[in-house]
Amino acid sequence: MNSTRDMLGRGGLLSVRQAVEVITAQLAGRTLASESLPLAEAFERILATRLLSPVNLPAESRSTMDGFAVRATDTFGASQGSPCYLTISGEVRMGEAPQGEVAPGNCHKIPTGGLLPTGADAVVMLEDTVEVDATMIEIVKGVPVWGNVIRPGEDIAAGALALDAGSTLRPQDIGLLAGLGMASVEVYRQVRVGILSTGDEIVPHHETPRPGQIRDINSLALAGQVRQAGGIPHILPIVSDREEIFLPALREAVAANDLVLFSGGSSVGARDLGERAIATLGPPGILVHGVALKPGKPIIFGMSGPTPIFGLPGHPVSAMVCFDLFVRPAMALLAGRRGDDLPLPHVTATLRRNLNSAAGRRDIVRVRLEQSDQGWVAEPVLGKSGAISTLSRAHGWFVINESSQGLTENSLIEVFLYS
C-alpha cells in the first residue's frame, strides 16, 4: 500500500476499482456461517448449499390439457376428413390414482393435471374431439407420442441441479423448492451491520437541535440501505468524536457485528480520528484512505481482524454513494451472495445539460427522469453533497468515468434506478 501514500505519509487516493479490489481481497473466503430455516421463512435469503433435486418433478406423467388419454398410435393419421373413433372406457379424477388401463381402441377422459393412466401415452385435446355419444368420441386430429403430456422429471429430474449455493431465493426459487418437497433450507446468516454516527454536533432525528447542532440523517438512511442489501442494521447511540469516547464505542461495535459503518464529520480532523481508530483496532488496520470519487472522496476502509470497518463521509449523499459502491459488495461477500455475473438493469436516457468532470475521478451524478417524445430525459439533480434532498429528488444515477472530462448535452447515458 506504500505507493498510495503521499509525502506527508497520508494515504493517497485509490481509484474506485482499486478500492473495491482491496475490499474484495480482504473479504474473499470470509462468508458467514449458515443456519437452517423453514422454507416459508427463507424468502430473499441466500442459499448456503448446492441443492440437487431429490425427486423427479413431476413424479408421474400428467396431462397438460383437458381431453382424452389415448394410445397415440390409435390416432395417427386422424383428420377432419378421416376421423378415428375411440371408446370411452374410464375417467381420471384429480388427486386420485387412475383406475384401469387404456386398452387399444379405448380412451379415458382426463382433466388438465390428471395422472396419465396405464396404457396411454398421449392426450388428445378436447378441442380436437367430437362427442358421438356417452361412450364414444370422434378424433379429428392425430397426436404424437407424449403429446400434451408432461413426463416424469421433465420439469426437473432427480439428481439435477435445482439451485446453486449463493443463489438469492426469489419467489420462483422458493416455489421450485416447495415442488421438490424441501421443508427447510440451509441459508447464510444475515450480515449484522453496526451503524455509528459520530460528532459532537449530531443529535437524534427526533430531537430539536440547538444552534450549531444538526439532526442525524445517516443512521436511518444507512439502515435502510443495509436492509435493502439483505442485512440487519443495528443503529448504535450517537457518540462524540473525542477519541476516548469514540474508540471504545467503535471497539464494542466491532465485537457485536459482522461489519461496522461509522460516519462522522467530513473535516480533516474527523477523518484523522477515524483512521487512527481503525489502525488501533487492527491488524490489518487501515487499508483505504480516500478514493478518487465524487461524491465520496473521504471514505476510509480497514479491517479489525475478520471485521470490515468503513468510515463513511459525514455528508449524507456521499455516505450513501459510498454504501452503494463499497459496502454493498462487501456485504455480498460476507453474505455469500452470487450474481455479480448479472447486469445492473438500467434505462437509457438523454442528458439534458453539459456536465464537467475531472479526469482520473469517477463521478456519480443523481438524475430525475422525465418522459419526452424522444424517450427518457435525465435532468441532473445538482446540489452540495450535504444536501439529502438532492438524493430524495433523484430517480436514479449514472457514472462519469475516470477517462472522461465531462459529457455534453444530449449525450445518451445509462441511468441505474434507485429502488
Added chain:
Amino acid sequence: MNSTRDMLGRGGLLSVRQAVEVITAQLAGRTLASESLPLAEAFERILATRLLSPVNLPAESRSTMDGFAVRATDTFGASQGSPCYLTISGEVRMGEAPQGEVAPGNCHKIPTGGLLPTGADAVVMLEDTVEVDATMIEIVKGVPVWGNVIRPGEDIAAGALALDAGSTLRPQDIGLLAGLGMASVEVYRQVRVGILSTGDEIVPHHETPRPGQIRDINSLALAGQVRQAGGIPHILPIVSDREEIFLPALREAVAANDLVLFSGGSSVGARDLGERAIATLGPPGILVHGVALKPGKPIIFGMSGPTPIFGLPGHPVSAMVCFDLFVRPAMALLAGRRGDDLPLPHVTATLRRNLNSAAGRRDIVRVRLEQSDQGWVAEPVLGKSGAISTLSRAHGWFVINESSQGLTENSLIEVFLYS
C-alpha cells in the same frame, strides 16, 4: 362486458391492456386507510400525506469546507501574486454556537459543517491559505459571497415540498425526513393478501404426495411475490375444489383480507368453479374471464364489494406471470403507491433463437442472460407453463406484443430482470 362473451355465454378473452383497465377502474379510489409509524419503522412503506418541510434545512449557514470564515469583500482580488492577509480572531467548534463576530480584516478558523459566525459571508478553503503565524493567514485566492457555504434552506426550504403522497420511502427519503425532524409519518396500511390453493390433488409442500397428488407450489411462490410488492401474505389452508368447501373458504378469505388470490387446477371445471364462486360473492362479481396472454390465459378477476379476487391459473409459471401483470398493479392501487411514471429498468440483449407467437396474443418469454463479446445474449428458457424450474432458471423476461407473430434470431430485445 357483453362484447367479451362468446356464443355460449362464456367470457371471451380481453387483451392484457383491457384487463388492466378493468382492474384499474374497479380499484381507483379504493386506497386503504393510513396509520402512523415511527420514522425508523417506515422504510419501504408508502406515504399517505403530502409532506411540506416544517423547517429550513440546514437551519443555519454552514461551511462545506475546512478553512477560514471571512468577509468575502476582504478577499476580492486576492491571488498568488497579490495575496491578502487576515487576522485569526476566533475558531468555530462543531456542535457549538460560534463565539464573537468576524470583523473586517479578521477571520475565524472553521471545520467542514461548522456554523458560519456573525459577520462572515464566505469560507476560504484551507488549501487556498498559507499560515503566516498563529494569528495571521495569507489568502492566495479570493472567494465570492457565500462561497463554500451552504445557506439556510438551501437543501430544502421551510414550506417546500419534501415528499408527495404515494411515495415509497427509500433510504434517502427516510434520511430526508430524519433531517427535517419528523419523528413519525403517516403511511398507508400494507395490503393483506389471502392466498388460497385449491384442488383435491394438492398437498402441503412438506408432505409426501400419494400417486395422483402434487405438492403446493403456488402458495409459497405467490407469498414471495406479495412480499416483494410490499404486502402481507396470508397463506390459507389448502381447500378442496368441491363447491360446498371452496365457496365458504373463499368467502372467509374475502372477509379477512384486502385482496384474495386463489389458484386451482387449469381445467375447464376448475375455472368454471372459480367463476361461479366470484359471481356468488358479488356484486360486482366476475369481470375478467381470461386474457389473450401466454402463459396466463385462464386468469379470472372479479370483485366482492370492495375486495378484488383473482383466480390465477394452477400452473405455477402462469400464476406468477399473472401476478406480475395484474395483481401487482392492483396492489399498488390499494396501497396508494405512485411511481407508474417511472420506467421499468431493463437490459438490452440479443435473442439467441427464432420464436413464434400468435398475433393478438401477448407472450411473456423467460430468458437466461449470458455475457458475450457483443453484449448480453438472451436464451429463452422454454418449457411447459407447469414447469416451475423454467422460471427458477430464468434471469428475466421479455414481451412479444400482440402485433407481432414472433421474433427472429439476433433480434434486439429488452429484458426485465426478476428481482
